[in-house]
Amino acid sequence: MPLQSILVSLSRRVALGVVVLWFTVTLTFAFLQIVPGDPAALLFGGDEIPTEEQLEEVRRDWGLERPVHEQYLLYIERLVHGDLGRSYQQRTEVATLLYSGVWSTVILAVAGLVLAVVISVPLATLTAGSSTLLRRFAFVFELVTISMPSFWIGIILILVFSFTLNWFPIVALDNPLSLVLPAATIALGLVGQLSQVMRESIERALKEPFILTARSRGLSDGSVRWGHALKHSYIPAATITGTFAGNVLTGVVVTETVFGRPGLGTITVAAITTHDIPLVLGVVIVSAAFFVLVNILVDLSYGLVDKRIGSSV
Amino acid sequence: MSLLRARESAIAPASAVPAAIAEVENLNISFPAGGEGRHVVRDVSFTLHPGRVLAFVGESGSGKSVTARALLGLVGDNAQVRHERLRILDHDYSNATQVDWRRIRGAGIGYVLQDALTSLDPLKTVGFEVGETVLEHRLKTKREIRSHVVDILGRVGIPDGERRYDEYPHQLSGGLRQRALIAAGIAAAPRILIADEPTTALDVSIQVQVLRLLKQSQEKGLAILLITHDLTVASTFADEILVFRQGEVVERGTAGDVLSRPRHAYTKALLQAIPGQQTRGKRLSPLPPLDLVRLRPPSASGGDGGDILEVRNLTKTFHSSTRHPRVAVDHVSFSLEYGRTLGIVGESGSGKSTVARIILGFEHADSGEVLIDGKPWSALPETKRRPRRHLVQLISQDPLGSFDPRHTVLRLLGDALGTLPAYRNTAKRDARSYELLELVGLERLHALRRPRELSGGQRQRVAIARALAVEPRLLVADEAVSALDVSIQAQILDVLRDIQKQLGLSILFISHDLGVVQHISDSVVVMKAGRVVEHGDVNAIFSSPKEPYTRELLNARHSLSHFRPAPVDAI
Numbered sequence: 001m002p003l004q005s006i007l008v009s010l011s012r013r014v015a016l017g018v019v020v021l022w023f024t025v026t027l028t029f030a031f032l033q034i035v036p037g038d039p040a041a042l043l044f045g046g047d048e049i050p051t052e053e054q055l056e057e058v059r060r061d062w063g064l065e066r067p068v069h070e071q072y073l074l075y076i077e078r079l080v081h082g083d084l085g086r087s088y089q090q091r092t093e094v095a096t097l098l099y100s101g102v103w104s105t106v107i108l109a110v111a112g113l114v115l116a117v118v119i120s121v122p123l124a125t126l127t128a129g130s131s132t133l134l135r136r137f138a139f140v141f142e143l144v145t146i147s148m149p150s151f152w153i154g155i156i157l158i159l160v161f162s163f164t165l166n167w168f169p170i171v172a173l174d175n176p177l178s179l180v181l182p183a184a185t186i187a188l189g190l191v192g193q194l195s196q197v198m199r200e201s202i203e204r205a206l207k208e209p210f211i212l213t214a215r216s217r218g219l220s221d222g223s224v225r226w227g228h229a230l231k232h233s234y235i236p237a238a239t240i241t242g243t244f245a246g247n248v249l250t251g252v253v254v255t256e257t258v259f260g261r262p263g264l265g266t267i268t269v270a271a272i273t274t275h276d277i278p279l280v281l282g283v284v285i286v287s288a289a290f291f292v293l294v295n296i297l298v299d300l301s302y303g304l305v306d307k308r309i310g311s312s313v
Numbered sequence: 314m315s316l317l318r319a320r321e322s323a324i325a326p327a328s329a330v331p332a333a334i335a336e337v338e339n340l341n342i343s344f345p346a347g348g349e350g351r352h353v354v355r356d357v358s359f360t361l362h363p364g365r366v367l368a369f370v371g372e373s374g375s376g377k378s379v380t381a382r383a384l385l386g387l388v389g390d391n392a393q394v395r396h397e398r399l400r401i402l403d404h405d406y407s408n409a410t411q412v413d414w415r416r417i418r419g420a421g422i423g424y425v426l427q428d429a430l431t432s433l434d435p436l437k438t439v440g441f442e443v444g445e446t447v448l449e450h451r452l453k454t455k456r457e458i459r460s461h462v463v464d465i466l467g468r469v470g471i472p473d474g475e476r477r478y479d480e481y482p483h484q485l486s487g488g489l490r491q492r493a494l495i496a497a498g499i500a501a502a503p504r505i506l507i508a509d510e511p512t513t514a515l516d517v518s519i520q521v522q523v524l525r526l527l528k529q530s531q532e533k534g535l536a537i538l539l540i541t542h543d544l545t546v547a548s549t550f551a552d553e554i555l556v557f558r559q560g561e562v563v564e565r566g567t568a569g570d571v572l573s574r575p576r577h578a579y580t581k582a583l584l585q586a587i588p589g590q591q592t593r594g595k596r597l598s599p600l601p602p603l604d605l606v607r608l609r610p611p612s613a614s615g616g617d618g619g620d621i622l623e624v625r626n627l628t629k630t631f632h633s634s635t636r637h638p639r640v641a642v643d644h645v646s647f648s649l650e651y652g653r654t655l656g657i658v659g660e661s662g663s664g665k666s667t668v669a670r671i672i673l674g675f676e677h678a679d680s681g682e683v684l685i686d687g688k689p690w691s692a693l694p695e696t697k698r699r700p701r702r703h704l705v706q707l708i709s710q711d712p713l714g715s716f717d718p719r720h721t722v723l724r725l726l727g728d729a730l731g732t733l734p735a736y737r738n739t740a741k742r743d744a745r746s747y748e749l750l751e752l753v754g755l756e757r758l759h760a761l762r763r764p765r766e767l768s769g770g771q772r773q774r775v776a777i778a779r780a781l782a783v784e785p786r787l788l789v790a791d792e793a794v795s796a797l798d799v800s801i802q803a804q805i806l807d808v809l810r811d812i813q814k815q816l817g818l819s820i821l822f823i824s825h826d827l828g829v830v831q832h833i834s835d836s837v838v839v840m841k842a843g844r845v846v847e848h849g850d851v852n853a854i855f856s857s858p859k860e861p862y863t864r865e866l867l868n869a870r871h872s873l874s875h876f877r878p879a880p881v882d883a884i
Contacts, residue, residue, distance in 0.1 A: 209432040213497070216385055216424035217446040218415045231436045306436055307481045 006303070013299055017292040024288040028281045029075050033068065040064055044088045045275040054088065061086060084282040089274050094282035097267060102286075105263035108255070109248040111179055112186025113241065119191050124198035124233065125225050129206045138195065146192035154185040154258035170259055182259045186252065190244045197240055201233035234305045242298035246291035250283070333360035334504055334536055335384060338398035342379055342560075345393055354380050354560045361505055361536040366527075368539040368547035368568070370583075371557030372798035377540050380557075381507050384538070385422055386414035402504060419446035423498035427510035429490035433482040439466075439493045440478030446501040462500070469496040469526055487661065488519040495526060499535070506530060509540040516660035516825060518869040524550055542798060544583060548572040556580050586803035588832030590855060596810075597803030597832070603754055603811040619687065621787050621819040622649040622672065627681035629667055641667040642678070643843035649787070654813060654820040656834030656851065658827055658866070664843035665823050669791050672821065673707055674698055686786065703732065706780035710792035712772040716764040722750070722775050723760040729782040749778040753808060770801035777808060781816075788812075791823045806833055827870050831855050839863050 032039050040058040044050045050058075059065055062085075063074045078085065084094035127135040145153070161167045161181060168180045205211065206229050214228050244251070249264050256265030264283065271279035303309045342354035354376040361367055369377035382388050384401060386409060399406045402421050406413065418424070423446075426432040433442050443465055444458040453461050459478060466474035469492040482490055491511065498506055508527060512520040524546065531537050541547050547554055547568065554571045556564040556579065564577040575581045586597045596602070629642040642664045649655040657665045670676040671691060672683050683691035685704055709715055716725055726746035730736040736745060747757055753774040764772055773793065780788060790809065794802040810833065812818055824830050830837060830851075837854045839847040839862065847860045858864045 209426050209428065210434040212387065213424065213426055213432045213494075214434065214445070215387055215418065216422075217419035217497070217501075218417075218449050219445070220411075220415060223449070228434050228437070308435060308483050 006300075009303070010296075010300065013296045017296055020292050021285075021289055025076065025079060025285060026072075028284055029072055032277075042275075043277050045277050046089050047275075050088075058088060079285065084285065085278040087271075087276050087279045089276045090279075094278050097279060098264065098282055098286055101262060101264045101267045104261060105249060105252055105256070105265065108179065108182055108186065108252055108261065108263065109245070111183035113190070113245055113248070115183050115187035116190040116194060116244075117241065119187060120195035120198060120237075121230070123191075124195040124202055125230050128199045128202035128225065128229065138199075142192035142196055144192075145188045146196075148188075149254075150185055150189045151254045151258050153188050154182070154255055157181045157184055158259070182255050182261060185255045185258070186248070189251070190241065194237060194240055194244075197236045198233040201236050202229045205229040205232035231305065235302055238298050238301055238305075242294055246294040247287075249287045249290050330365065331363045333362055334402055335361040336398055336400045337380075337383070338396060340380060340383055340394070340396045340399070342376070342383060342388055342395075343393045344389070344391055352560060354383075357555075357557075357560075357562055359555060359562075361538060363504065363534045363536050364531060365553070366531055366537040366539055366551045368541060368551030368554045369557055370541060370544055370547045370554055372542055372800060374559075375557035376560035377555075377557045378509055381509060381538055381540055384505070384507065385418050385424060386411075387418075416450075419503065420450040420452070420501045421503055422505040422507060423501070423503040425495050425498040425506065425508045425511050427513045429487075429494040430482060432494055433490065433497070435482055438479050438481055439485065442482075443493065443497045443500050446497060450501055452501055462496075465496045465500050466493070469493070469499075470522070471496065487515055488522055491515060491519065491523050492526065495523070499530060503535075505536045505538065507538045507540070510542070511539070512546060513542070517827065517866065518660065520546070521869045544572070544587060544799070556583070583799060586799045587828065588803070588806060588826075589828040590831055592832050596807050598800065598807050600754070600804055600807065603752060603808060603815075619651055620648045620684075621651050621686060622655075622821065623684040623687070624648065624668070624672065625682045625684070627668065627671055627678045627683070629664075629671065629676065629678050640843050642671070644681070645840070645843070645845050646681075647838050647845065647848055649819050649821060651786075651819055652813065652817045653835045654822055654833055656830035656837045657821065657823045657840060658825065658830050658837060659840035660825060660866075662842075663840040665840050666791055667843075668840075669707075669789050669821070669823055673705060673789055674702070703783035704785055705787045705789060706783065706785040708773070708776050708780055708788060708790045708793040710795050712776035713764055715776065716772070718764055721761050721763055722746075722755075722767070725764075725775065726750070726760075726779055726782055729779045733783060745782070749782055750775075753778045753781070754804075768801075769797055770804055773797065773801075773805050774808065777805075777812070781812065785818065787819045787821065789821045789823070792825070793822075794829060795824065795826065802829070809833065827855075827866065839866070 032042065035042055038055070039062070040055040041050060043058050043062060044054055063071050066074075082095065084098070086092070087094050087097060090097060123138050123141075127138045158170060158181060162170050169175055169178050170181055171178070202225070206225075211224055211228060214224050219227065250268060252263060253265035253268055255261075256263045257269060264286075267279070268283050270276070271283065337360070338358045340354055340357045341352070343352040357376075357380050359367060369381065371377045379388055379392075383394055383396075383399070386406070388394055396407070401417060404413075404417075406417075433439070440459065440462050444453075444462045447453050447461060448455065448458060463474035463478060466477055471477055471489055471492050477485070477489070477493070482493070485493060495508075495511070498508075506527075511527065512523050515523065527537060527539075528550070539547065539551055548571065549568070551568045554564075554566060554568050555562045556571065556577065558579050564571060564575065564580045571580060572584070575584055582599060585592075588597060624645060624647050627642050627645045628640070630638050630640050632638045645664070645668055647655065657668065659665045667676065671678050674691065674695070678691055681691075682689070685701065688701075690698065690701075707715075720728070723743065723746050726749055727739075727742045730742045730745055736742045747760060750757065750760055755771060755774050755778070759767065759771065759775075764775070767775065776793075788809075793809075794805050797805060806829065809820060809822075813820055820833075822830060822833055834851045836849060837847075837851045838845055839854065839860070841862050846862045847854060847858065854863060855867065858867055
């Protein structure tokens with residue numbers, strides 16, 4: 001793909017992403033307008049009734065005494081400058097709060113995704129189109145991981161590998177080994193679907209004439225699978241992984257709660273239980289931005305792997 | 314069997330033929346896993362010799378491809394292969410292991426499949442695919458591979474190999490792609506080349522180029538096993554021919570013998586089924602004509618000498634955001650009289666299918682007009698056209714794609730009939746459907762089958778029945794017989810002719826196959842790059858073409874059928 005068409009398709013996707021984000025932001029703003037009652041009290045949150053000074057502070061921050069369209073413009077302007085507002089419950093900037101949790105979550109999510117890919121790729125490649133014992137094991141394994149909720153997987157992992165076998169700690173956060181079980185919990189949420197989709201694509205590729213051609217050149221079964229067929233599963237695999245990754249920032253809520261890890265998940269839970277609306281809105285906007293970003297990257301990668309997909313997509 | 318073997322030695326005296334480099338004796342292949350234990354190849358014996366071409370001829374499912382694959386040990390995991398002798402390149406492969414097979418694949422025997430678009434990995438570069446065999450057998454190092462591959466690409470007539478090396482199959486034209494596939498087949502300098510339908514699905518001019526290329530390799534001492542359904546290609550290119558039918562060799566001999574003095578009834582039928590000048594006005598298949606008189610619509614007046622179809626100055630340009638706009642149809646005009654057949658010929662990309670889509674109202678022309686029955690058609694909005702839509706019906710190359718796979722044949726026909734007021738009643742509809750099936754030569758039991766349970770020929774008959782159901786005046790047959798075996802093609806061409814003669818229908822017959830068009834058409838339109846190059850009576854055009862392009866097309870076809878005497882010059 002020539003550089004020019006890469007730039008054209010990139011800018012088209014970025015523009016589309018900006019529109020999606022603008023929609024999300026507008027919806028969050030509309031939410032504030034629609035909910036009945038005093039928006040200042042809503043934004044302040046918490047269980048106690050705020051004082052008049054506290055409400056006055058909220059009104060000043062959000063320009064609540066001004067007409068709606070001015071409030072909207074103020075909201076957009078703040079966001080464009082990266083200002084996600086203040087959490088009145090925690091008396092801190094929302095951006096600061098999110099930043100404090102985001103790294104722990106990103107590390108967990110990346111570790112989980114990498115683990116999922118590392119398990120799924122060989123599992124799908126080795127078992128595609130075969131009827132070995134491994135294939136039967138893979139079938140059961142995938143079905144189990146797909147049907148089990150992630151909190152249950154997490155609890156089982158803790159019981160088996162931490163409490164009983166004592167292999168991995170879960171509370172010592174400075175120990176990198178404590179990442180293993182939560183990452184595995186995330187990974188197992190994706191592995192079943194990912195390897196099934198990949199296997200299906202690989203099996204379809206294995207039936208194509210070009211595989212017969214490759215075999216007729218003297219390639220071993222392994223070379224045919226890894227060298228030719230595997231690449232044909234990239235697009236569906238990337239689509240699924242991309243969707244999963246796009247949702248992972250909020251998807252870690254359960255895992256972080258089960259393992260008691262600080263991060264965006266625990267922050268979100270706390271924000272919801274204390275009715276900390278500015279913080280909730282911040283999580284929504286950051287997740288949406290992340291989702292858009294991941295999808296742009298996934299879309300671009302299609303064209304790099306399959307040159308038949310030009311800038312037309 | 315012994316008789317055949319005796320004959321083989323008689324036609325190929327040991328003095329004239331170099332020693333065999335592959336010997337197969339009494340090969341049997343079956344697939345026991347397939348339920349009743351399908352026996353797909355029975356007692357087949359043959360030998361391959363350096364510098365000679367052996368052709369396997371037969372229709373799909375006759376066992377010719379699977380026989381060839383036995384030479385590579387690529388029959389399939391669940392296949393049972395038995396033979397009395399399997400010697401390739403001085404080695405016995407009777408009890409070969411996977412490692413033995415892998416050693417001979419590519420390096421000893423090259424394998425070229427049909428349709429390079431699917432036979433080359435679309436996600437790999439041409440250079441990778443061609444070099445893969447060489448690297449796998451460690452004949453060159455990674456550092457040497459590029460120059461070696463570029464050299465091979467040059468040898469198969471791909472100019473600018475340096476650039477092509479990094480391109481992907483979809484970026485190459487059909488002809489170059491097929492050459493690249495052949496380049497991959499011969500890259501490791503094998504002594505045997507298996508070419509499985511190497512020219513099928515290619516335009517005739519490219520077929521000639523590909524066959525010349527194979528011929529050159531043969532002259533350099535390569536033993537070639539050519540697998541084809543095309544008797545013309547086989548008879549002109551091969552030294553010896555084996556005719557396959559249902560897994561058995563029914564006839565074998567030199568190319569000249571098989572073609573001019575066929576002994577087996579099946580070979581005779583195959584030869585008679587080939588359409589062309591000599592078959593005009595004759596039946597191609599041994600089946601009796603259909604009796605369609607009952608189907609004749611009472612209103613089939615069809616003014617004599619009038620035109621059912623008139624195409625005036627059609628132009629259509631396709632725009633794309635990434636590529637230059639492409640003029641698919643460029644000021645095309647022609648007309649078709651009642652009860653006649655007009656053939657449109659042209660190579661792929663000539664715009665013939667786009668013209669068909671505009672005539673069918675699936676596509677809008679940028680300018681120009683289509684008249685049906687003398688009245689406006691393409692200019693009408695769809696709602697106005699719908700009451701007359703039944704007048705024009707399509708028979709496509711792939712009827713399977715045009716049927717809902719879950720519906721029975723009865724339902725497929727019923728749905729078509731349901732658009733006519735006379736068949737709102739279910740009982741009437743069913744009765745008519747059975748009648749239609751009978752008329753196109755199918756039986757009542759086919760009515761409850763689903764499309765996938767029918768053979769290719771039966772499906773095409775259903776497609777024709779469905780088209781006839783709505784009482785059309787014009788059939789548009791777009792490559793309607795291109796995907797069929799020659800004997801089935803013969804039957805369908807006969808059906809189309811019966812329909813035309815007995816119902817007075819007009820047919821617009823679009824095909825890349827000049828022989829088929831010559832057989833069935835009254836007049837011909839030759840298209841190239843969206844333009845009409847030549848237009849006129851079929852005999853006039855085929856016997857004395859005026860335009861250079863038409864001559865070029867006919868020459869290419871001519872050299873296909875007279876391949877051997879033609880001088881083989883460098884490409």
